[in-house]
Every structure is written in C-alpha cells, then in structure tokens.
Amino acid sequence: MFVLDEMAHEYEKKHDDVIRMTLGKSELPPSAPVVEAMLAPAADYRTASLVFPAGLPQLRDRLALEYQQRYGVHLPSNRFVISTGTSTTFRNLHQLLVTEGDEVLVPLPCYPLYVFTARLVGARVRHYRVDPHSLEVDLASLEAAMTPRTRVVIVNSPGNPFGNVVDRRRFLEIDAIVAGRATLVSDEIYVNCLFDDEPYSAAELMGNSFSKGHRMYARRVGYAIVGEEPVEPMSVIQHHKALTTDPVPQFGAIAALDSRRTSPNWWTVTGHGGTTRSRPSGTCRTSGSYPPAAAST
Numbered sequence: 001m002f003v004l005d006e007m008a009h010e011y012e013k014k015h016d017d018v019i020r021m022t023l024g025k026s027e028l029p030p031s032a033p034v035v036e037a038m039l040a041p042a043a044d045y046r047t048a049s050l051v052f053p054a055g056l057p058q059l060r061d062r063l064a065l066e067y068q069q070r071y072g073v074h075l076p077s078n079r080f081v082i083s084t085g086t087s088t089t090f091r092n093l094h095q096l097l098v099t100e101g102d103e104v105l106v107p108l109p110c111y112p113l114y115v116f117t118a119r120l121v122g123a124r125v126r127h128y129r130v131d132p133h134s135l136e137v138d139l140a141s142l143e144a145a146m147t148p149r150t151r152v153v154i155v156n157s158p159g160n161p162f163g164n165v166v167d168r169r170r171f172l173e174i175d176a177i178v179a180g181r182a183t184l185v186s187d188e189i190y191v192n193c194l195f196d197d198e199p200y201s202a203a204e205l206m207g208n209s210f211s212k213g214h215r216m217y218a219r220r221v222g223y224a225i226v227g228e229e230p231v232e233p234m235s236v237i238q239h240h241k242a243l244t245t246d247p248v249p250q251f252g253a254i255a256a257l258d259s260r261r262t263s264p265n266w267w268t269v270t271g272h273g274g275t276t277r278s279r280p281s282g283t284c285r286t287s288g289s290y291p292p293a294a295a296s297t
C-alpha cells in the first residue's frame with residue numbers, strides 16, 4: 001500500500017494530474033476551527049506536555065456528550081479510551097483479547113488492519129462474507145465461521161472497501177449469532193461519511209477516529225468505547241506502549257466535535273427516506289454533486 005503511495009509522491013513531483021487511489025486520505029485539510037484549536041496548545045509547553053495515557057479528560061468528557069446528543073446513549077467518559085487512531089486501538093484490543101491459536105473473525109473483503117494486527121498476536125484469521133450484490137453481511141457464512149476458538153468478531157460499518165452499511169436490525173442479528181461467545185468489535189470510522197442513512201453506533205466494543213470524518217489523518221487521534229472491564233487494561237496497555245497520545249491534536253478533536261454542529265461547512269440534505277441529515281462539505285470528493293439548493297449555512 002505504501003509502495004504505491006510513495007510512487008504517487010514521486011509522480012506528483014513531475015505531474016500535476018496525479019489522482020491518488022492509495023490511502024483513504026482527503027485532499028482537503030482539516031477545517032479551520034480544528035487547525036486553530038491546535039495552534040495555541042502547540043505553542044504552550046505546559047499544555048503540549050500533558051500526559052494522560054487514556055486520553056485528555058476534556059476530550060473523553062466531550063465524547064461522552066457527543067454520544068449522548070447524537071445517539072442518545074449515556075456512557076461515562078472513562079469508557080472512552082483515546083489512542084493514536086483506530087490502527088493502534090486494534091493492535092491494543094487484539095493484544096488484550098486474543099492469544100496464540102485463538103480465532104478472529106473478519107469481513108471479506110476488509111481493510112487489512114484487522115488481519116495484520118490479529119496475526120501479530122498469533123491469532124488465526126477467519127472470514128465471513130459481505131455479499132457484493134446486496135452489500136449485506138452474509139449471516140450464514142458468519143455462523144459457519146464461528147468456532148469454539150473465536151474470540152473476536154469484527155464488524156465494519158460503513159465498510160471499507162464496499163461502503164456497505166450494517167443497520168441496527170442486521171447488527172442485532174449478528175449479535176444473536178455471536179451470542180456472547182466472542183467479543184463484537186465495531187469499526188465505525190466512516191460513520192461521518194454516512195449521508196443517507198441514520199448513523200448507528202452499535203457495539204459492545206467500538207473503535208472510531210478523527211482521521212476520516214474530520215480529515216485529521218496524520219494528527220493521529222482515535223478512540224475505543226469499551227465495557228467497564230477493559231477500561232483499565234486498555235489504559236495500562238496504552239500507558240506502556242505509547243505513554244500518551246499527543247495532547248495537541250486532542251484539542252483539535254474537541255474542536256472537530258464542537259464545529260460539527262455549528263460549522264457553516266455542514267450542509268443539510270434530504271436522504272432517501274425523507275430524513276434530514278447533515279453533511280460536511282468537502283469530506284468526500286463527491287460533495288459538490290449535492291444540490292446547492294439543499295445547502296443550509
């Protein structure tokens with residue numbers, strides 16, 4: 001993957017019409033309030049050197065508020081464990097939940113992170129299918145792939161690469177098949193790129209980050225929402241592996257959450273079901289194709 005990205009970098013030095021189809025990285029920068037929110041902390045040593053292995057308390061509180069307002073779920077802020085992105089979260093989760101010989105169930109096709117981080121801890125990776133025509137999780141293949149060694153089942157919605165959405169009903173069906181035999185982990189990193197459906201946050205264990213929806217790709221802030229039990233071990237793993245997530249982009253993440261509701265860069269569009277949804281201008285290349293008449297600024 002990075003080989004192609006490095007090749008693209010070389011091409012870009014000579015040509016101005018290179019279209020990158022390598023990393024899921026927006027060509028647009030993070031929004032102005034996000035960048036501004038990082039400047040002052042970056043210049044202030046006391047703030048820039050704050051060390052909180054599980055994340056800045058202000059960001060964890062802000063995330064708890066976000067989930068209350070957006071999804072109506074009441075979660076204490078200590079259940080949000082901040083990390084340097086979903087990538088780190090998956091590495092930590094697998095280290096916590098899986099030992100050699102255990103099995104991790106992963107969608108096919110999938111983003112390679114799950115396979116790689118599961119194999120790093122000696123797990124065997126098995127797949128369940130996402131149907132390329134209906135874009136639904138194939139429940140029969142999920143059922144068939146479950147074994148007594150299954151420790152983790154990963155769901156990714158909206159999914160990479162298909163863009164398939166696992167709605168509440170389907171998620172409950174998946175949960176019924178897993179039936180407490182393994183930990184369900186939901187990667188919801190593209191939830192802010194969901195424009196026609198209601199966003200649905202599912203999981204017992206959930207991972208998300210600011211890379212995609214807020215275009216903070218290289219600023220490296222993500223989070224896991226975990227049950228009561230894994231809070232402490234997740235924080236300890238973070239402490240010893242990374243010490244802390246840089247506080248500066250965490251201030252940017254707080255601004256990203258604040259500006260999502262107030263920014264004039266959010267459009268309101270009417271989805272297929274007649275519901276009104278918000279859409280961040282410029283998050284995807286296709287944003288301009290939405291009718292400007294539907295824009296509310």
Ligand SMILES: Cc1ncc(COP(=O)(O)O)c(C=O)c1O
Pocket residue numbers: 023024084085086087088111113156159160187189208209210211217221222
């Ligand atoms: C489905 C999925 N999960 C996780 C990641 C990694 O994201 P992060 O930047 O939070 O590490 C990506 C990045 O492309 C992705 O597509």
